[in-house]
Amino acid sequence: MSAGSEAPSPDGLAGRRRQAAHNDLAILDAAREVFLADPKAPVSAVAKRAGVGISALYRRYPGKEDLLRTLCHDGLLRYVEEAERAVAEPDGWLALSRFLQRVVDADVHSLTVHLAGTFTPTPEMGRDAERAGELATALVERARATGRLRRDAVTQDIGLVLEGCAAIRVPDGERTRQLRRRFLALLIGSLEQDGGDPLPGPPPQAGELNWRWRRQG
Structure with missing residues (x-):
């Protein structure tokens, strides 16, 4: 040198x-x-x-697809992280409701709603999605065991709840958060067992919404 x-x-x-x-x-x-x-x-x-x-x-x-894939995989991993945290909570109903609140605040499902079908998922993402499904099922079963979750709610309904909240978006970020929390509170209330009318139509089936993740174009 x-x-x-x-x-x-x-x-x-x-x-x-x-x-x-x-x-x-x-x-x-x-x-x-x-x-x-x-x-x-x-x-x-x-x-x-x-x-x-x-x-x-x-x-x-x-390439752009690599960036989109990373974004969605990061969101999926955040979902798994929050679900694992929730499974460790002792009260099954509070575990589910608090999990929903944290995932909505993290805005994970906006990625699902907007970016599904814009890239090809990897096998690793498939494995993580399977893990996410297993954890969601565990949370629903534990909530049902408390007697507070309505009998006709299924695991796939949780995905619909989260996507419904993600669809709420206004220009102001804080107002978006407030409106999503309000809507989620309404939905969580409807998930409680109250002896009311049964949910309309057949429940969503496992994998029914997966068609959106097929690469488009």
Whole structure:
């Protein structure tokens, strides 16, 4: 090594890693905003929103589909994380209702509503989706065992509840959160066993909504 050259310092390497992690987070946050507003938006709009160069984006995500897939997989993993947390709660009814509240606040299902069919899921995503389904079933069964969940509610109804809340969106983010929480409270109230009229129509079937995840176009 010549006298004028210097080895990269550990602090310098750590700094570059921190910057790379910051850029990745900025890209994912920007992608979520851009693609929820317009799933057909180009990746250049994501780079502009994130404040990074298009080359920096492509180093992390070779194509738009990779970015969409990462966004949805992250949302799925958040769902699994919240479900695992809920399963550990001792009261079955509170476990289910609080799980729904946390997932709605996390806005996980907006990704499902807006981005399904825009990319090809990976086998890993399929395994995580299966795990999510198992956990949701466990939460429903535990809530039913308390006697508070209406008898004709099924696991697949939970997905409809979450997607219904995700469909609520106004320009103001805080107002969106307030309206979703209000709607969710109404839905949770309707899930309680009250001896009222039975739910109309046959219940949703396992996998009935999965057609949306087939790659379109």
